[in-house]
Amino acid sequence: xxxxxxxxxxxxxxxxxxxxxxxxxxxxxxxxxxxxxxxxxxxxxxxxxxxxxxxxxxxxxxxxxxxxxxxxxxxxxxxxxxxxxxxxxxxxxx
Numbered sequence: 001x002x003x004x005x006x007x008x009x010x011x012x013x014x015x016x017x018x019x020x021x022x023x024x025x026x027x028x029x030x031x032x033x034x035x036x037x038x039x040x041x042x043x044x045x046x047x048x049x050x051x052x053x054x055x056x057x058x059x060x061x062x063x064x065x066x067x068x069x070x071x072x073x074x075x076x077x078x079x080x081x082x083x084x085x086x087x088x089x090x091x092x093x094x
Contacts, residue, residue: 029061029069041082052077 001023006016034056039048054071061069075081 025063027062032058047080050079050081
């Protein structure tokens, strides 16, 4: 955004200078993951389709409104997870 500054003397003579102001957001968003409980595996193939946990994530940012902060989930919702293993969830801003 251009900003112009002008100095004017008593006789009305003026001089000015213009510079470009650039705003940079250097603060990452804050994210709080949901508390995930144990899930029950299927009786037929001993797997569990991963829920979509993105809606349970709390997030905030100094420059973006809540609804402007996108959340991704890996593994993707619906991914079959085998019983007995742990799944690390990674959430982040896109």
